[in-house]
Amino acid sequence: MAEAYLRGDRFDQDAAVAFNRRILQSGAAAGYALTRLWDIWNWALLDKPGVNNLVEYETRLNYVFPGTGTR
Numbered sequence: 009m010a011e012a013y014l015r016g017d018r019f020d021q022d023a024a025v026a027f028n029r030r031i032l033q034s035g036a037a038a039g040y041a042l043t044r045l046w047d048i049w050n051w052a053l054l055d056k057p058g059v060n061n062l063v064e065y066e067t068r069l070n071y072v073f074p075g076t077g078t079r
Contacts, residue, residue, distance in 0.1 A: 021068065025068055025069065029073075031045060
């Protein structure tokens with residue numbers, strides 16, 4: 009899963025939000041009433057640029073996907 013979040017060997021929260029938005033939109037387009045997102049964040053322990061922005065990223069997801077159960 010690191011390759012989904014560490015693009016160019018750094019965490020880019022804008023790209024990560026867009027990635028998650030595409031996943032949710034593709035589920036809806038395929039006719040699914042519910043799409044669950046989960047991942048393994050062991051990459052977050054790496055000393056990579058942008059990793060210190062994870063709390064801000066998670067907060068943004070709460071606003072980007074209101075009512076979706078993002079925590």
